[in-house]
Amino acid sequence: MAERENDGAAAKRPKTDAGELSSDSPVSDFKITRILRECAREKNIFIHGKVKDQDAVVILEKAPIRKDTLSELLKSSQLQLEMKNDVYSTYQLQAPAHLNEIKTTVICPATEKHVKKYLHQEVFLVEESGEDYRTVTLPYISSQSFSVQWVHNILEKKAEADRIVFEDPDPLTGFVLLPDFKWDKKQIQDLYLIAIVHRRDVKSLRDLTSEHLPLLTNLRSKGEDTIQRQYGVPPSKLRVYFHYQPSYHHLHVHFTSLEYNAPGCGVERAHLLSDVIQNLQADSSYYHNRSLAFPLRADDGLLLKFKEAGKL
Template sequence: MDFNLERFVFERVLNEDLTTQAVTLLGSLKPNNDSDSDGLGVPAIVRIERTALPTFSSGLISTTSLIGSTDIYSWMFGWLSPSQDRPDVKINVICPATDVHIRKYSKQQTHIMRETPTLYERIVRPYIDAFPASRTQWIDEVISGRSEGEKILFRSPDSDPFGFLILPDMKWDLTSTASLYLVALMLLPDIKCLRDLTCLHLPLLRSIRREATNAVKTRWGLEATELRLFVHYQPSYYHFHVHIVNANHTGLVGMTVGHAHMLDDIISLLELDEPNGPSIFQRMTLSYDLGEQHGLFAPMKAAQVDYAEA
């Protein structure tokens, strides 16, 4: 849909993050082709974050204002010179935004959950199976080539049963290598999450690691040791994907212990697994943080009582 942010009507702040210098707003947007000035807009989430500071060069700072000084120390406000090639902020828009999106992006307390294989089968798996297809429609658009085809850095042959593609994540500004953020998406929806992985998927995981490091090395000159490849559990959407991030890009949402599982560690665990029987991820108890607005929170929180003294 075609939207102009000048038509955004602010309702409330969902979240502010001082670490990433980002603010998430809830409001409404009207399509540019909607001439009815009195008509209601479509619910929208707008996330605004500061882009990474550019490499310093002469003329970068246009104006300063002294705040104070003492002895050899001074501190001041500064304004960067306007530049068409260096935007000040990056803006992500979700429109129309559903109640699920609003809960996800709202500030919320998190709790640590212990998910046994039994709890996975009883609570989590039914939740995944009921996950609406509309939440992953954007993935179908990318895989089919109807969206973002020009951004794809690597794509397996469609005949590969464990094929995948690699492209920039929407979190990245496509400019600063220091904040590089890519994602590898499975072409087929067979694997939903970490729990589905078995040793049969080792060729897939090794291939993602290899092609991701090759693409980044060729395009941006970063070594394999400068990359952090990880998988989320619980993920934001249940279509298997791997995050590929500059290792020095720290403090991101989703990098907490338990939530992010290093791809190298996943491969190592599966290499220790037996070829027959349930995989290690089907047998493990997994601990992770879950926000109070997450759809799994209420049933998982209630189920924790049974394991509090275990």
């Protein structure tokens, strides 16, 4: 599932314990309006529509093939021959229902921001100087009604408390660690966790100085230790990074398997935590002053602000 946004509308999920079947399907009454985006390579599709007169976005993703179910998959599936030529043959494999899952994410009620997020659009690379951040980006962020209440709900244990795998409660250097919705927790190769800091005065990389080094080093050491202990993945097999621009403006760190090509892990958006620590050790004002590049979609209001300022 794609990363949650600032506007505070959370994915609506049936009120059942994890693993239980839901008798109240939020998609049975889903009326399709349009396809926002689809990707054959990633085997997913993003759909805009309505659930009981409320705007909704439904994301369908084919579940990965798991090593622990391969034998059952091959033995219990039905094969329909499509083509045979010498040593080569292709089939349509009809797997049993429990081995043919489609991960379904429902965002309802969905805001215009959600719909735009998943709509395929042109993307532009913006190079933001420290001055641009203060005169263009920060005023734009401050003018928007971005809510991170869902983040506060997690930190205050009002929501998703059962998903937290580790917490350091220290108000200055502490954080909670929990699986990202992109990870189904079935394959270590797709491991993806998010560390959300308890501090509420740090929005992004731009706010970090050497004062925050104890927080960052604590995040790295305890996050990596927890993941190695819980999932058997050593630090040498992890990609630990910030997004800039972030999807929501409350400092958080991404922990992903090095084998997983996670959305947003490319050089135009990801900043390794280890690099951030070294940069701040060398220069406390590094992220206040240096230029940072990041992608913006064609409909992003911040892109318009950069154009109006003559920066594009």
